[in-house]
Amino acid sequence: MSSILTNNGAMVALQTLKATNSALTNVQAEISTGKSVANSKDNAAVWAISKVMESDVQGFTAIQDTLSLGESTVSVARQAAESITERLNAIKDNIVNAQTANVDRAKLQTAIDADIEQIRNIVSTAQFSGMNLIDGSTTTSSFLASLDRRADGTVGVSTIDVAGQNLSTGDYVATAVFGAATDGVTANSDAAAFNLDSGGGTGTIEIDAAATYAAGDKISLNIGGKTATYTVSEADVAATTPADLIAVGLKNAVDALGIADLSVDYDSGTPGTLAFTNDGGNDLTVSAQFKNAGAGGLSLLNTIDVTSDAGALAALNNIDSIVQTAIDASSAFGAVESRISTQADFVGKLNDSLKSGIGAMVDADMEEASARLQALQVQQQLGIQALSIANQSPQSLLSLFQ
CATH class of the missing domain: 1.20.1330.10 (f41 fragment of flagellin, N-terminal domain)
Incomplete structure (x- = not known):
């Protein structure tokens, strides 16, 4: 039956052309984006x-x-x-x-x-x-x-x-070891500095007997630009009165400097105390500094002293x-x-x-897309011709009414 109200052929041709155009749009999107799955609408799971x-x-x-x-x-x-x-x-x-x-x-x-x-x-x-x-x-x-x-x-x-x-x-972390007898400083100071006047000037330094000492600790005295240093030994630490041994060792180091007309006496009445007397013609500046050996992994380096047989x-x-x-x-x-x-x-x-796995899932196969594009373009042209033929079929009914 032919009808001027319903054109089944045109509807089929139209649906086919729409499907072809939709597929063509998709393949064009793949080619332009390089992805077969560009968004969640294309394939939500992937x-x-x-x-x-x-x-x-x-x-x-x-x-x-x-x-x-x-x-x-x-x-x-x-x-x-x-x-x-x-x-x-x-x-x-x-x-x-x-x-x-x-x-x-x-x-x-x-x-x-x-x-x-x-x-x-x-x-x-x-x-x-x-x-x-x-x-x-x-x-x-x-x-x-x-x-x-x-x-x-x-x-x-x-x-x-x-x-x-x-x-x-x-x-070396500074620690308080100089006691109240030290000239020019307050009690328990970790540094000392004072002057020895010429012609009989005197001064004292007290090594604090209450301080805790460790092997490798160093006491340095700078007198008139010369420096004497004493390094605390393990024997000093083990002694009953380490401050006395340190004071004696420091006295020997000062004597070894050979400063003319300077005398250093160990005061046996006051443990750890050294008394200085400057009989020379020039004033002398005395400064003292204590440094703690700390607990470094190579702290034993601070104990190395090869100037004696025992030390070597x-x-x-x-x-x-x-x-x-x-x-x-x-x-x-x-x-x-x-x-x-x-x-x-x-x-x-x-x-x-x-990155390779992601590409395998979402990247477009460009060779396949190219082949599909050409095929869909042919199908589109054929679809347009089929729709044109279907739209012309109702006109043949006019001949029945002539």
């Missing part, structure tokens, strides 16, 4: 999965930056520890040389002191982005290593922990353990630096795999 994976990619990219920071930080610490090991080996060589009695031990001690000072400089400057792993200020530092997405959708993190190593020599032997007994401390620190930093480097390489490869 789009959601891809977005979660894209979030992980951003997270792993940030982790790569964190690992790079961690690797650089540990690398600085490792190189510093290795440099310290080299300086300690140089110190050991000088200590071994000092075991012979007919060598200039004073010059060997000067070289040792220079190496110790260099070690202190290395420790203080071995920081990266404000973090120092070898001066004892950092116990443990953690660097983010991975994001762990679990089956239930929750996310955990993995870290690489770096243990700090204390390679400091103690950094004690230094030889201690140096191997000091060197081993630096070697252990270098080894620990080397191991963790290698681990961080390995993890950084893995995270980089994992990131590439995630």
Whole structure:
């Protein structure tokens, strides 16, 4: 039956043309965006999965930056520890040389002191982005290593922990050891300064008997531009009256300066007290400073004194353990630096795999899209012709009424 009200052929042709145009629009969108799933409307499940994976990619990219920071930080610490090991080996060589009695031990001690000072400089400057792993200020530092997405959708993190190593020599903290008898200062001061007038000027320094001392503590006196230093020994610490022994040792150090017309007497009536008398023609300025050896990992360096047979032997007994401390620190930093480097390489490869997986899910196959585009363009042309033919069929009914 033919009808001028209902054109079934035109409706079929129209629906077909609409479907072709819709498919053509979709393939054109794929070609223009490069994605087969550009938004949640295209495929909600695949789009959601891809977005979660894209979030992980951003997270792993940030982790790569964190690992790079961690690797650089540990690398600085490792190189510093290795440099310290080299300086300690140089110190050991000088200590071994000092075991012979007919060598200039004073010059060997000067070289040792220079190496110790260099070690202190290395420790203080071995920081990266404000973090120092070898001066004892950092116990443990953690660097983010991975994001762990679990089956239930929750996310955990993995870290690489770096243990700090204390390679400091103690950094000497001033402590109150000078008592009330010290001229020019108040009671319990950690420093003293006064003048010895010419022609009989006097002054006193009292080593505080109530203070706590440790091996490696140093008391320095500067008199008229010359410095005398005494280092507290383990024997001093173990003594009943360490202040007396320290005062006597300090007196001997001052006498060794050879300052003309200056006399230093130990006052046996007042424990730990030294009395100075300046019979020379020039005024003398006296300053005193106490420094505590602290608890650095290399604090035994402060006890090294090869100017005597006993000191050289004690230094030889201690140096191997000091060197081993630096070697252990270098080894620990080397191991963790290698681990961080390995993890950084893995995270980089994992990131590439995630990006490849996301592309497989949402990227358009451009070869397929090109073939589909050409086919749909042909179908569109055919659809337009079919619709045109269908729209012309009612006109044939006019011939029936002529």
